[in-house]
Amino acid sequence: xxxxxxxxxxxxxxxxxxxxxxxxxxxxxxxxxxxxxxxxxxxxxxxxxxxxxxxxxxxxxxxxxxxxxxxxxxxxxxxxxxxxxxxxxxxxxxxxxxxxxxxxxxxxxxxxx
Amino acid sequence: xxxxxxxxxxxxxxxxxxxxxxxxxxxxxxxxxxxxxxxxxxxxxxxxxxxxxxxxxxxxxxxxxxxxxxxxxxxxxxxxxxxxxxxxxxxxxxxxxxxxxxxxxxxxxxxxxxx
Numbered sequence: 001x002x003x004x005x006x007x008x009x010x011x012x013x014x015x016x017x018x019x020x021x022x023x024x025x026x027x028x029x030x031x032x033x034x035x036x037x038x039x040x041x042x043x044x045x046x047x048x049x050x051x052x053x054x055x056x057x058x059x060x061x062x063x064x065x066x067x068x069x070x071x072x073x074x075x076x077x078x079x080x081x082x083x084x085x086x087x088x089x090x091x092x093x094x095x096x097x098x099x100x101x102x103x104x105x106x107x108x109x110x111x112x113x
Numbered sequence: 114x115x116x117x118x119x120x121x122x123x124x125x126x127x128x129x130x131x132x133x134x135x136x137x138x139x140x141x142x143x144x145x146x147x148x149x150x151x152x153x154x155x156x157x158x159x160x161x162x163x164x165x166x167x168x169x170x171x172x173x174x175x176x177x178x179x180x181x182x183x184x185x186x187x188x189x190x191x192x193x194x195x196x197x198x199x200x201x202x203x204x205x206x207x208x209x210x211x212x213x214x215x216x217x218x219x220x221x222x223x224x225x226x227x228x
Contacts, residue, residue, distance in 0.1 A: 036217075038156075041222075042221065042222075043117075043204050043206070043219030043220055043221055043222050044156070044204070044206075044217070044219050045219070046216050046217065046218070049216070087156075100158060100161060100169060101146075101158070101217060102158065103148075103155060103156035105155055
């Protein structure tokens with residue numbers, strides 16, 4: 001799996017967009033980018049994933065650069081409940097170890113009033 | 114759907130005792146994962162199953178840990194004997210292979226404290 005690098009922590013004002021960066025410069029062509037988050041004392045929660053194209057769902061948007069070496073998770077209108085640890089993971093969707101997800105240290109996002 | 118169900122939510126035991134953690138995956142999911150989370154090491158994958166068969170147990174710390182999946186709706190993680198360093202939150206997760214993506218649904222976790 002490609003190594004991902006994220007900032008240790010970020011702050012965001014409530015109601016503003018939260019933009020969380022992730023660097024995955026060694027990503028291979030068949031590796032997807034996944035984002036999960038973990039709110040305190042809960043299990044991790046899937047947010048979004050993508051391969052090449054930008055993706056949007058009801059939770060967030062994922063912007064992947066054209067060279068695929070980095071991506072940004074966007075929470076368009078952050079709320080206090082979005083305070084969590086956000087994990088960016090690069091993983092092959094198939095292959096012999098299908099399903100195995102390795103979590104790094106993630107970014108601690110704090111949304112303040 | 115009730116999601117991934119784990120029990121117990123909290124367990125406090127003494128060193129040397131046997132601990133059994135339980136997990137019921139989402140119906141229809143054919144992958145099941147056990148993770149452990151500590152402050153020092155973060156989230157670590159211990160073992161995962163596909164169609165009740167263990168696929169990768171390379172993350173299991175040592176022989177004191179064992180996991181089973183006797184059927185599609187139940188899995189256990191057992192620690193015998195337990196040690197204080199096993200104190201952690203243990204998460205179970207499941208996923209549906211045909212989505213073609215690693216979309217795991219996690220349970221609420223079992224917080225284990227070994228005194």
